[in-house]
Amino acid sequence: MGGACMTNTVAIIGANAAGLTTAMELRRLGYDGRVMLFDAEMEPLYNRPAVSKEMLSGEFSDPSDTPLVRADILEKMHLELEFGNRVLGIGTAGRLDLSGGRQVGAEVMVVATGGLARWPAQVPRLQGIHTLRTSRDAMALREALLPGARVVVMGGGVIGCEVASSAVRRGCDTTIVDIAALPMLRSIGEGAGRVMATVIEEAGVKLRLGEGIASVLGPSRISGVVLMSGETLPCDVLVIGVGMVPNAKLANDAGAENDNGILIDAHCRTSLPGVLAVGDVTRRRSTVEGLGDRSETILNAQIQAREAASTILGLELPKAQPSGFWSDQFDINIQAVGKVDRTVSHWLKPFNGQEGVLLQFSENKLCGAVGFNSGRAIARIRRLLSVGDRRPPEELLRDPKLNG
Numbered sequence: 559m560g561g562a563c564m565t566n567t568v569a570i571i572g573a574n575a576a577g578l579t580t581a582m583e584l585r586r587l588g589y590d591g592r593v594m595l596f597d598a599e600m601e602p603l604y605n606r607p608a609v610s611k612e613m614l615s616g617e618f619s620d621p622s623d624t625p626l627v628r629a630d631i632l633e634k635m636h637l638e639l640e641f642g643n644r645v646l647g648i649g650t651a652g653r654l655d656l657s658g659g660r661q662v663g664a665e666v667m668v669v670a671t672g673g674l675a676r677w678p679a680q681v682p683r684l685q686g687i688h689t690l691r692t693s694r695d696a697m698a699l700r701e702a703l704l705p706g707a708r709v710v711v712m713g714g715g716v717i718g719c720e721v722a723s724s725a726v727r728r729g730c731d732t733t734i735v736d737i738a739a740l741p742m743l744r745s746i747g748e749g750a751g752r753v754m755a756t757v758i759e760e761a762g763v764k765l766r767l768g769e770g771i772a773s774v775l776g777p778s779r780i781s782g783v784v785l786m787s788g789e790t791l792p793c794d795v796l797v798i799g800v801g802m803v804p805n806a807k808l809a810n811d812a813g814a815e816n817d818n819g820i821l822i823d824a825h826c827r828t829s830l831p832g833v834l835a836v837g838d839v840t841r842r843r844s845t846v847e848g849l850g851d852r853s854e855t856i857l858n859a860q861i862q863a864r865e866a867a868s869t870i871l872g873l874e875l876p877k878a879q880p881s882g883f884w885s886d887q888f889d890i891n892i893q894a895v896g897k898v899d900r901t902v903s904h905w906l907k908p909f910n911g912q913e914g915v916l917l918q919f920s921e922n923k924l925c926g927a928v929g930f931n932s933g934r935a936i937a938r939i940r941r942l943l944s945v946g947d948r949r950p951p952e953e954l955l956r957d958p959k960l961n962g
């Protein structure tokens with residue numbers, strides 16, 4: 559990889575945001591060789607963010623309501639898609655082992671196997687306990703979110719709060735338990751976290767912050783959780799929302815370097831020759847500041863997919879762009895861009911119960927923002943971040959173009 563493209567066959571393992579975008583980007587850049595895509599799920603080409611939003615609320619009844627790409631566009635891509643086919647092993651000589659003893663060969667492999675919902679050690683596998691990663695998980699949980707059900711959500715991160723939003727809307731008696739002092743602290747920072755704590759409580763969800771779940775009561779079906787303070791919360795449904803673990807077994811077994819994610823360089827190359835990795839399964843190596851963080855967002859999956867396609871074709875990497883994510887919960891569209899954690903924040907537009915924009919600064923320089931129902935403002939801030947705007951907070955906050 560590097561220089562003119564000599565690759566005839568690319569095999570991509572995992573056909574969701576990162577894998578499919580890699581394939582489509584290869585075609586967009588003019589690659590006309592074979593592109594094979596394998597996915598373990600029977601119906602992989604759906605928007606995963608809908609799992610904790612529209613699929614859980616019931617707005618979408620199944621994954622076909624939210625396709626990743628339109629069928630007519632997909633058809634024109636001439637991709638070789640195999641669903642319900644788990645890749646069992648990869649060899650560095652370009653060999654993929656499939657179920658039924660079948661093998662296929664490819665000059666370049668892209669591992670896009672995503673993540674698995676994290677299951678904490680203190681939680682036994684009882685009936686009534688759910689995690690949320692796939693459309694099937696959403697449908698199973700939706701059936702359990704009956705009016706009056708006592709639902710405890712373990713973890714007040716983005717997905718935990720989205721679950722609570724759907725649960726309370728479906729008439730469940732809903733409690734979020736999180737060890738952190740504010741909801742979604744890691745993703746939206748302190749100022750925005752305080753706003754969301756108020757929004758969540760006003761919607762009728764009980765927040766138990768600075769508190770953890772020590773153990774779970776059974777015997778075969780969950781009947782309650784015991785908090786670290788010793789208090790027992792009776793519950794019918796426990797939803798575990800404590801993040802994901804990279805689904806890195808395939809790459810690990812093949813000998814790829816891994817440190818809480820398959821390690822990739824700026825070109826999405828793993829330590830194995832001819833094997834790239836993209837999306838939630840990866841963690842970026844960084845020569846300047848040590849290891850980079852893992853990023854589990856659609857935007858990150860898409861950015862890395864574009865980088866991987868350029869690498870395969872021997873092209874220059876696309877221009878770097880700020881990270882970001884969105885979430886829909888409690889009738890609020892939250893959008894975050896850039897760095898928001900451990901920064902100094904100033905309201906560009908104070909939250910008025912509906913809208914608001916919080917700017918984040920690091921060393922007196924704009925480094926990120928969180929918007930509530932403020933997509934246009936966030937798009938403008940994204941542009942400023944892309945060009946590295948260096949104005950101090952006072953000046954930026956007075957900018958009429960930003961304020962308008």
Ligand SMILES: Cc1cc2nc3c(=O)[nH]c(=O)nc-3n(C[C@H](O)[C@H](O)[C@H](O)COP(=O)(O)OP(=O)(O)OC[C@H]3O[C@@H](n4cnc5c(N)ncnc54)[C@H](O)[C@@H]3O)c2cc1C
Pocket residue numbers: 571572573574575576577596597598599602606607608609610643644645646670671672673690691692717805808836837838839853854855856857859882883884885886
């Ligand atoms: C419930 C939920 C809500 C989310 N909401 C948002 C949101 O609002 N905004 C946002 O930016 N991000 C959101 N995310 C994160 C976002 O969905 C992920 O960052 C994104 O899906 C990552 O894409 P990926 O392709 O790397 O991994 P995945 O989407 O996990 O896809 C990996 C695919 O690989 C397949 N696979 C795994 N192992 C094998 C194998 N051995 N053989 C074949 N196939 C295999 C899996 O079946 C899967 O389809 C959400 C995530 C979840 C779980």
